[in-house]
Amino acid sequence: YYLDHDVNPNSPSGVTFTREFLGNSVTLFIPLLVLAVAGDLVSGERTAGTIKMLLTRPVRRWKILLAKLAALTLYVSLILVTAAALSYGISGMFFGYGGWDAPVFTGFAVNGAELGTEFVRAVPQWLFLLMQGGLIWFSAMTVALLAVMVSVLVRSTAASIVTMMAAIIAGTILTAMASSWNSAKYLFAVNLELTGYLEGTPPPIAGMTLPFSLGVLTVWSAVSLIVSFVVFTKQDIMN
Numbered sequence: 001y002y003l004d005h006d007v008n009p010n011s012p013s014g015v016t017f018t019r020e021f022l023g024n025s026v027t028l029f030i031p032l033l034v035l036a037v038a039g040d041l042v043s044g045e046r047t048a049g050t051i052k053m054l055l056t057r058p059v060r061r062w063k064i065l066l067a068k069l070a071a072l073t074l075y076v077s078l079i080l081v082t083a084a085a086l087s088y089g090i091s092g093m094f095f096g097y098g099g100w101d102a103p104v105f106t107g108f109a110v111n112g113a114e115l116g117t118e119f120v121r122a123v124p125q126w127l128f129l130l131m132q133g134g135l136i137w138f139s140a141m142t143v144a145l146l147a148v149m150v151s152v153l154v155r156s157t158a159a160s161i162v163t164m165m166a167a168i169i170a171g172t173i174l175t176a177m178a179s180s181w182n183s184a185k186y187l188f189a190v191n192l193e194l195t196g197y198l199e200g201t202p203p204p205i206a207g208m209t210l211p212f213s214l215g216v217l218t219v220w221s222a223v224s225l226i227v228s229f230v231v232f233t234k235q236d237i238m239n
Contacts, residue, residue: 013099014092021087031143038147039161061233104128135194142217149224188220
C-alpha cells in the first residue's frame with residue numbers, strides 16, 4: 001500500500017520490490033543462508049579436528065565461543081544488508097530507483113475476523129524498510145543462536161545443518177496449519193515472520209501479537225545461549 005506523486009502505484013519501484021522480497025524471505029531464504037555458517041560454527045571445528053588445537057590455547061572457552069558469536073552476528077548483519085542491496089540494485093534497473101518517500105500504511109491489528117485500524121499510520125517507505133530490516137535481523141539472529149546450540153550439541157556438521165533445516169522447513173509448513181493448534185504459538189518457527197505484523201497480515205494463531213512473538217523468540221534465544229555456553233565450557237568436546 002503506497003501512494004506518491006513521483007511513483008505510479010501500478011508500477012512498483014526498486015525499493016518496493018526490495019521490501020516485498022525481504023518480507024517473503026524472512027521464514028526460509030535468509031534462515032537457510034544463516035544456517036550455512038551458524039550450523040558449522042562449532043561442529044565444523046570438530047569435523048576438521050581443529051577444535052583440539054583451538055582449546056589448548058590459553059584462552060577461556062567462553063571467550064572463544066563469544067568471539068565466534070560476535071563474528072556470527074556480523075555475518076547475519078552482512079547477509080541482510082547484502083540481500084537488500086542486491087535486491088534493490090537489480091530490481092531498480094527494471095522498476096526505477098525512486099519511491100523512498102512513498103507512504104506505507106502500517107499498524108493494522110488483526111483480531112479474529114476484525115481489522116483494527118486505530119493505530120494505523122503512514123510512514124515513509126525508507127522508514128518502513130528500516131523497521132522491517134530490524135525485525136528480520138532479530139528473526140535471523142534467533143535462528144543463528146539456535147543453530148549454534150545444535151552445533152555445540154551435535155558433533156557432525158551435516159547433522160547440525162540438517163536438523164535446523166528440518167526445523168525451519170517444518171515450521172514454514174506448520175505456520176500455514178497451526179490455527180487449530182494453539183500451543184504451536186510457542187514454537188520459534190511459528191513466530192519468525194515478524195514482518196507480517198507491520199503489514200497487517202493475520203497471525204498464524206489468533207491472539208498472537210508482535211510483543212508476544214518478540215518475547216517467544218527472546219526466550220528461545222536466551223535458552224540457546226545458556227545451553228551453548230554451559231555445554232561448550234563444561235563438556236569434554238575434544239573426544
